[in-house]
Amino acid sequence: MSVPVRTLFFAVYRDRLGVSELSIDLPSGSTVADLVNxxxxxxxxxxxxxxxxxxxxxxxxxxxxxxxxxxxxxxxxPPVAGG
Numbered sequence: 001m002s003v004p005v006r007t008l009f010f011a012v013y014r015d016r017l018g019v020s021e022l023s024i025d026l027p028s029g030s031t032v033a034d035l036v037n038x039x040x041x042x043x044x045x046x047x048x049x050x051x052x053x054x055x056x057x058x059x060x061x062x063x064x065x066x067x068x069x070x071x072x073x074x075x076x077x078p079p080v081a082g083g
Contacts, residue, residue, distance in 0.1 A: 001028045008075040033064040
């Protein structure tokens with residue numbers, strides 16, 4: 001059984017990847033880390049994503065070991081410079 005996940009990219013990630021959203025099917029029991037590995041494994045330009053990015057699941061900041069369920073929305077939060 002697969003877990004469909006809506007993946008969102010903002011700012012620099014959106015610009016470098018050339019997409020703002022992807023739908024990805026992952027195996028049941030997958031975590032955010034599995035999603036990151038799936039994306040990075042696609043090669044350029046997805047391999048520019050960090051191994052440990054900041055993410056939010058359904059608009060709540062989450063850890064990489066968080067399990068994903070069908071219909072989750074995973075947003076990749078780009079690093080922010082400030083001063």
